[in-house]
Amino acid sequence: MGKVTKNKMIRQDELMVVLKMLANKHRLAILKLLKEKREKSVGQIADCLEVSFNTISKNLLYLSQKGILVRRYDTPFVLYKISNSLPKSAKIIISKIL
Secondary structure, three states: OOOOOHHHHHHHHHHHHHHHHHOOHHHHHHHHHHHHHOOEEHHHHHHHHOOOHHHHHHHHHHHHHOOOEEEEEEOOEEEEEEOOOOOHHHHHHHHHHO
16 A cells, blocks of 8 residues: 555545535535526525525535635625535535536
């Protein structure tokens, strides 16, 4: 078995964080929708996915805090889209599974 370098450990840790973020059916559905539709409000996402506003809102906040999504304020709405500056591991995983 090869030597584990600090660089590999960082990538493994980053990968585990990304997989944990995506280990939720609502978050996966949100990302799939935003990948196809680019930008949507909480209400639009909730309507499209037929999931409660509160559930969608909590998951959008989580994904935003982790840097997967970015928010744009367009009064009275908050619009969400997938971040252009995703970690490399997140880009790869999202492109492969969605």
